[in-house]
Structures are given as structure tokens and as C-alpha cells.
Amino acid sequence: MTAAFGALAVVSLGLMVFGIARAVSDDPLPVAGEGGQAIEITQDDMSSLLKGHSEALTGGDKDAYLAPFKGSSAQLKAKQSSLFSNLRKVPFSVSEYQFLKIDGRAVDHYGAGASASVDVAFVHQVKGADAGPVAEWYRWTVEKKTKDADPQVTAVGPATPELAGFGEMTNYPAPWDAYDEMAVTVKPHTVILSDAAQAADARRYAPYIEKAAQDNLATWKAKGPKSGRTMPGFVVTLEKNRKVYKQMYRQGTRDEGDESIAEAGVSIQMPAVSAGGNQAKVDMENGGARIVMDTAESRFTRPDYAAGVLEISHHELAHTLVEPLTGPDGQAQLWVVEGFAEYMAMRDDPKAAARELRGLKAYYGGRFVDPFDGKLPTSDNFHSTIDEENSAHYSLGWLGIRFIAEKYGEDKALAFVAEQYKTPKGMDAQLRKATGMGMNEFQDAWADYVRKQIS
Template sequence: MVLSALCLVLVIAAGAGVGLVLRDRGSTAPPDPAPTGAAGKSQASSAPSGKEQDANTVVVTDEEITALLKAHGAALTSGDAKAFTSIFDQENTTLVRDQARLFANLRKMPLSQMSYETLFRNGRTEDNFGRGVTFTQDVAFVHRFTGIDLKPVSEWYRWTIEKASADAPLVVTKVGGAPPSIRGGEGSKTVYYPGPWDIWPDVAVVKAGSSIVLARPEEAALARRIAPAVAQATSTDLDFWRRHGPPDAAVPIGFVVALAKGQSQLGNLFRKEKAHEAGVSIPMPSWGAGGDIRIGGSRIVLDTASSFFADTAGIKEVSQHEIAHSLVASLDSAEFSLFGKPNWIVEGFADYVATRHQRVAQVRRYQEGRAYLAGRLGRPFDGRLPDNVFWDDKNLINAHYFMGNLAMRFIAEKYGERKVAEGVAAAYKAKGGDGEAALFEALGVRKAEFEREWAAFVRRQLA
């Protein structure tokens, strides 16, 4: 998997997905910004409440938008489908049908909190000559999965809204995903959009222990078949953390796992970007300012077309790997780091948790590790931990994963598994983004000494 920076820019936190890669991996861009504050400021004119207007003036107020969203959320919560779809252009039958489907899908989700909140507004919202106005309003769907999300999280929509005259109601004429307020590189074009509820005709919700599996209708049977493996993966990872993790660390006890078939679908769930992984864990910033938990929840997406789905052992392994990512995501300080948290820690931990009961020679990337040690992959093994700059090298990415795994195995052997969990927790919580230094401090060792002993361990394991 690859981790991009989790950064905090003013009140905008950026969450990066971490995905399991087996073969070629393209570059990973900075993650999608999402809010930690309540609502963004309007970027369009909006008359203040109480301002005297000419009778012909068409104006949209903040209060009008807030009332629209409040009523929309209340309709969803109460189960009033007619009220939910009433705000959309009734002449656009496709739009109304799609929103009715969204309503039905969301009502199936085990959500303890649902509301719509204002974000950014663009366009003309006032006309002094009685002409109608059209503008875009970005809207946050704030929600929380029961027993899974530690804090509410948000998905961003962009609505196109019209007001035809001074006394006309607001009408939503178009719905899509909202782009991040700050974007660079090749990251997602949208902020945690689309969810399965947005694009699937129906959603199968399958219980998997304390986790749930979401699937399209055509993969509902597969979801039921793999649910025991996901439940076991959840239980195994949580048991590891309960036995070894810091007792004061707030971590989830369940996870949302969505099934995608092929990398096109994989890159079109909770994000819109090109996917290269077999599975991905997408951390989502908490909605609302303040608090120690900056990442309120995460969404796991698994590619059912990947080689991991060839057997139950593979399904459990990829599930354990992604669940390990989601398990510790809530510990993230979400502070800016130029290159992100060290991938050898992030991916090494997830791979270790998923394979720690296997012998080294049984791990999938064992042969890539041996080829790396033998100098057959372009760059010879130099006894140093992989850095993020060259992590995605297509010839070395599998070897880099394996080196991270071996780093965690070395820590477990020399310091004990409790130190694995403590070191990883320290790396995630690190202020200033220096997770590597935090891990070595937790171990009580200097990096140079660690690398020297670890390199000797690697050579012994791969001899």
C-alpha cells in the first residue's frame, strides 16, 4: 500500500487512502481535503437576513439554504421519501429517480447520525431585475455508522440550484460530487464521493461480526460468503490491538467494507481517481472542530477481481491488511508532513498484522525480497529502510512492502509485539509529522543502530 500525506491546512484536513499493492503501482498523489470545521464560507453574494429588497429582486439567503438542508436531512431521518425528493426538479425524471434510489439505499445503512450541512457556494444568488438565479452549493452529507465511526464524517456533494422568481422555492437541478477546496497532483477529483448508495441500484448490507460488508446486488451472494472471513479478520486484528496496543488509544471496533470488481470500480468508491491497489483503506476526517480524534472513520474497498479473492486465506489476508490500516487511522495527528508518514511503518505494520502467523518464506512477497537482496531489481539492497521518495518504484514496490514487513518482524523479535503496537501508535500520533523519529524513540534506539541490526536480520531471513 501507499500512504500520501495526511495534512492539516487551516481548518482543512486531508485524508489519504492506503491500498494493498501486489504488482505494478503508479504514483500516489496527495489526498482529498475534507473539513474539520462546520461549514465553509460562501463564495457568492448572498443578501443578509432583514435587508430591504425591491419587490422584483430575486435573492437567496443563507437562512433559505440552511432551511432547505435541514428539511432535507429531516426527511431522510424520518423516512419521508416524498419530502426528500421534493426539492429536486420534478420535470427531470432521471434526477428524481436517482435521488429516490439514494434515499432507499441510505435508509438501509446502519447510520446513527445523518444531516446535510452547507459548504461553499459559487455563482449569482441575487438579481435586482426579477430574473431567476442559478448557482452551485456544495453540501456535506454528515453521517456516522453505528458502532463503527468514532466521530461523524462527511461526503461532499455539489448541487446546482435555481430560484426562478422572488417568491419561488429553491429547486435542485443537478447533483454530483464536490471537488476538494484545495487540490494538487493526481488525487481524487471529489471528496469521499461517490458512496455505494450514490451509484449502486441497490445495496446489500451484510453483517460481518462487528463490521459490515456492502455489495452490489450481483455480488450480494459473494458478500454473504466472505462475511465470515471479514468477521474473523476484524476479530483477529482487534485481538492483536487489545493485547498489545496502548490501552488509552481510541480505535474502532468495527469497519465498513465495500466490494468493487476491478480497478475501475475500486477507484470510483469514496473517491474518483485511478486505482492500482487490490484493496484500499480511506481515512475520513472528523466533522466538527476540536477533539483529539482527527480521523473519525474510514472506508475499506476490496477488489473482488484481485488474486486475493482466489481463496478464503487470501480474502482474510487482504481484509486483515486493510483493517489494520483502518484500526490505527483514528490515532493520526493529521499534521502536515511533506512526504507523509513513512510507508515502511504504515505498510509494514498492516502487512505484519496480516501475515504474522506465517513463516517468512510463506509471505507472498518473499521471492521479491530475495531478488532485492540479490541485486536483481535494479537497485541493490543497501541495508537502509525504504524511503517514501522511491517507494513506488515499479521494480521495487513489492520488495519495499516486504522490507516493511520484515522491519516489524524484527521489532517483534527483538523488542516484543507490544513495542510494535506502541511504536506504530507513536508514529501516527507524532507531532510535526516525524513518525519515524517517534517510533525509534518508543523503541529506545537510534535509527542507525536499528538499521544495522535490521539489515543483518533481513539477510538472515532471506539467506
């Protein structure tokens, strides 16, 4: 699922969700027995708590925000206090907590108090960056000691992967959860998050990330199709601690513990959800994506780091740019996904393009005895545990998009990418529209083009 060319990769996490409403059970919550003496944690309790929690966040009322945690441990209260402060630094256009579902002993008839696990969505949209509202999913442990007491939250963590409708991802922890003190650097097209201890590095890299954002947005505006939504901006987290980096947005997933993942950057899909009490089906699959980049990687640490930061930023921001185009039928072919991102990274960087071609020539002319077979890499075999093979697949995808752009025009190449994101199974028709050739004829022509590049 993940791979690296020069330790550069994207995670595509297949999260197809139409709205928060899909996670709410139609079954009624348990009710009290006769006599009305039961201690209950009800949906009304949670809806009221979360309404107040949302209003406290948007209104900047820290005491009210922390009220549901007043009976919890000092450690949890301190963590929620830092979370409030971190969230207040982010330019949200939407920020609200929604109740999803409840599990556990929500009703107690014996006076011991009720306790339940409650799944909660933090629905948010970063102003100027997200195409629509997205969500992070928590599981709270909630207790109620007496019938008339307010519910209290005693533990907070990621929702379980079994949360209906959301696949294996909970998008937890976001940087505002991971950092005791978060720094936010806002540029016209980028919102850059980091640990406060790494704020100076973030400010140093921010101009180059913003430049990549401007370049990608301008290219798509000038040459991309006029229909279909793309991202207006980008949310980027910079992190040099590899353990923290690998957990960001994906704690508890197989990627977090996979030591074979050598990526230097990642773009993580964020499914679109409904907000503001509107439970209607949302009109796009992904409302945004979150980029995380490893600033301990050589692109950030070498003396000419500006070129390295621009290269990785062009790549990862390209992935994010087109996420709102994703259709309901799954992921585009990976040679298109990664080829497009590499094309954007190399588009205005002839040195990087020459370096990539040298790597491809070395692959086919070096110790790998299998000659170039003239076939585009398939999604099933695109990501390899062999670094050189992995790199070659990225390069072949790049040459696929570059071939279309050079021979038929950049507008045709970008329109092809957009159509492939919308309808992954329409490859043959999409190629005919872009090049006049079906898949087999295109592959033969592309193979001749590649052979000329590596001869």
C-alpha cells in the same frame, strides 16, 4: 501515493480537516436590492431545505426527501429515489446534511430566476464502525423561479476540489451514490456494501472479512497501547468492476484515471467533522476510513479464496484501524504504514509470510543486480512503478515491524506504530523508546536481521 505488493495497497490522501465550519465563508451572501423584489437563494433557504432533507432521511419519509427534486429531470429524481433507499439500509448513528457555501447568481433582480451552485456536506457516522462523524461533499445546482417559490435542486455531483479546507478529495461517489440498488451485509464488526447484483459474492466473503476484523481488533486490544482512539469497526465496499472500483470515493482525482495503479484494495482516509450543529474543532484528524476491495482480483477468485480474502482484509483493515491515531503533522513514514499492515496480514499466516520472504529473496538474488543496501525505504521512493521493487519495499517495511516485535515484544512494536501515526517527525525518539536504539543504530541492526532472512 499508491502502490501494490501482490497488487495490494493503501491510498493515503492527506486530508486534514477540523470541521465543516472551515468550509463556510465568513462573507455575507448577496442581498436583494431596494424594493425587495429580487429573487434570492439565501443561506436561510438552504439551511431550511437541508434541515428538512435530514429529517426526511432519518424519519424514512421518501416524499419529503424527494421534494427538493420535484422540478428536476426524471433521471435525477430516479437517482435520488435510489439514493434514499440505499441510505436507509445503512446503520447510521449520525446522518445529516449541512450547508457549506454558495456560488453563482444567488440574487436575480430581473425576474429571470436565481441559480447557484451550493456545496453540501452529507455528514454521517456508521454505527459501530466510525470513530466519529465523517463527510461526503456534494455540489448541487439550485434554482429559484420566483420570490416565494421553494428552491429546487436540478443537478447533483461532487463538490469541487477547491472547496476550502478539504484538499483534493470529496469522498464522492460513496456506494450509495454509485449503485442503483445497494446491498448491505452487517456483521458485528463490519458493514459490507456492494451492488445488489454482487450481493451473493459479498455474503460469501463477509465471514472472512469479519474474521480479519475480529483478529485485528483483538490483537490491538491485547497488545496495543491503551491510550488513543482506534476504529471500533470497518466499512468495506466489494466491487468487481475495475472502472467502478477506481471511482469509488475518488471521482475526479488523479487516482481515478491513473492506469498504473494496480492495487487490489485501498483504505481511504475520512476526515473527522462536526455534527449536530456543533461547530467546535473536532478532537481528531480522521473519524474513519473507507475500504474498497477489487473482488475480480485473484485473492477472491482462486479456489482457496478464504486465505486470500483473509490476507487482504487483515492488511486493509489494519490501515483503517489506526487512522484515528493520525496527528496533525502529516502521514507516518510509509515503511511503518505499510509494514504494520503487512505485519498484521502475515502475523498468523506462516504460508503468506514464507511466500513474502521468497519474493524478497528472489528480488535480491534475481535479475536486479543492486544488492540489499541495508537502508529502510523512504516515503519519497517507497512506491515504485517497478512491481518487483514495490513488493520489496512492502516486505522491508514488514520486516521492520516484525524485527521490533520479535526482539522487543509485540507491545513495543504496536506502541511504536501508534506513536509514529501521532508524530511522524519523532522517529528517532520513538525507536529509542521501543528498542533502545536511535534510527542509525536501529537500521544497522534491522539490516543484519533482513540479511539473515534472505541469505
